[in-house]
Amino acid sequence: MTVVALIAVTVAVALVRAGWSGRTGLAAAGWALAIAAIFALGWQYGAWGIAIGFVVAMAVAIVFVLHAAAVSPARPRRREAASSTALPQGDGYAIARRLGVFVIVVPLSFIASQGLALAIAAAMKGNGSLDANSVATAMFIQPTAWAAIMAWQMTMDNLRNMAAPPVLVALLGSIIGALA
Amino acid sequence: MNETNTSYRSIVKRALSGHASLGLLGGALLYLIAITGSMIVVHDRWQRWEEPEIAETAVLSPDAAQASIPRALELEAGAPQTAHLYIRMPTEDLPRAVLTTDNKAWYVDGDGEIVGREAHSWTEFVMALHINLTLPIVWGMILVGALGVVLAALAITGVVAHPKIFKDAFRLRSRHDPQLARADWHNRLGVWTLPFTIAVAMTGAYIGLSYAGAGVLGTAYEKGDIEPVYATIFGDEPEIDPTPAPLPDIARALEVVQTRFPETFPTYIVVHDPMTRGQFVQIIAEHPQRLVYGEVYSFDGDGIYLGKVGIGDGEIGRQAAASTYKLHFGDYGGIPVELAYILFGFALAAVTATGTTLWLRKRRRKGLPTERMEAMWSVVVWGIPLDLVAMAWLRAAGGPDAPLVLCFWAMLAGGLALAAARPALFSRDQLRPLLGIALAGTAIAHSIAYLPQASGTWAINAGMLLVAAIAMAPSARAFAARRRKQLPQADDGNPPCTRNLSHGHDLEKGIVPREAIE
Structure with a gap:
């Protein structure tokens, strides 16, 4: 069963590759087969099966990518611009802004995500003592929330907007904590 | 519709800018963690390689x-x-x-x-570089865990900033303009190893930041004691x-x-x-x-x-927590999965390296000063692996108690300082072949020195030779191209050594004209 599913994953990626050059039906079939195969692996073997399925899929895709690199036709190259050895000039405002971004993205967002994690652990355990589910959930939620906040902040263009996501998450954590 | 398109392009532009900022914030450390992580997938085999007798x-x-x-x-x-x-x-x-x-x-x-x-102090040193950057264990792991969060955010913003993700899915213009080629390598490798990147980033973040989380939970519920917090998972x-x-x-x-x-x-x-x-x-x-x-x-x-304890069939939280280690280190499918993880890990290192190089070259095209930064980045990309090879030699010469941590950071810091002071001496074209020579020399020397133990170490040495060949390939091609340009061609297409003799004589029969000899 494992071997069949892994062969299906390999064929699926090959179909996606074949469909990339315009035959969208093939690509769609490939994605559908990949999802079905990984689902089957997960059904049979749980997380281990899903992990193995993804590893095979990525490895096959990388082989196709390396093949594309190997057969890529040569093209004329642009002349490289000469570089300067001058030291970069930084003005005080730019440095202060960068520090502000760092403070908002790192410690502020860390605290907000940790608060959310703590609140969710409290809601899960209720009046009982800490258990494996509440502890593990808190430990997974914190880095996940922090990564999501960070990615969200990186799509914003000023410090005030960047501060909004951690504030919102902290607010959410406070509400959950109060209700817990 | 136009407003939607403008808004979407604006998000893509901001995501790209944010992606670049995050990459610059943690690029060098992420590269170091990726390289050492790829190596320690097979840390048991490195241990055998280090102490083969x-x-x-x-x-x-x-x-x-x-x-x-x-x-x-x-x-x-x-x-x-x-x-x-x-x-x-x-x-x-x-x-x-x-x-x-x-x-x-x-x-x-x-x-x-x-x-x-x-x-096996060198193997442990490489592991310590990856796990806690050789810092005090708790703070080091928290820092590396935070870098895992940065890597995950980079992956997310990278996807948002890549509107042609499906259209370019299998395009890799490796022989095009170097900046375009680099962008293709960065995007293709990044996209197709995305599940791996997210998995190792988030499991690494979980493992590293669990100290902080346990501290917070311990303070909130166990009077500051973290042991009862960990006991819920590990017994x-x-x-x-x-x-x-x-x-x-x-x-x-x-x-x-x-x-x-x-x-x-x-x-x-x-x-x-x-x-x-x-x-x-x-x-x-x-x-x-x-x-x-x-x-x-x-x-x-x-x-x-x-x-x-119930690690395997207890609460789902316990099973999930206990699954992060194998998922992170690739230790769940024998050699095939280990080899895949090494490949994906080096791909992640390449994504990190090309990302910063893309930013530097873009800066150069704008006429901004970059030579010192480019030289320092070359030291990071090619100097870190060179530094690791040097530490292996130091371990061999100085024994297991040689100061590997101190020497590694001193050598890296020194290299960066020299690169800033004399950037012309530290280009990729100089450091890359040097790395190849160092890897090949080490693999060959080790194979000769420990021939009787080859059965346990040949795979590592073969891997080093392969990486050496990849590192030296561009220089070998450039050398061959220079040689072809230097050799002048005859009007009749023959090489110059036969040009004067071939006129009217049959050289294939060994007949040489008298005037050619006198």
């Missing part, structure tokens, strides 16, 4: 395991009494048994005899009773596991507070086709089975 054994019987304990403790007479004792069982990757106390670690042969000190530590007692019966414990749970594979024997009345034995045994690191079976000092 240690006698190996595929099996350690329960009686041999039992016999090894008093022999090891005898060697530690005079040292503080150990609170923990571990026996690492032989595996296919590392067919050696290792007995570790709080003081030292010893290799044990198939008869339970001590055959040498475990002294309780036993009650301490320091009254002296005989050695624990680990042979009996091991036999029970082998008999009652034959589908499992014991990997570690752990003895808490050995030779005290409170001593407690745990055997960690791997379950096939599972991501959890194993089930933990508990025994008292007489080897009586007390039950299992």
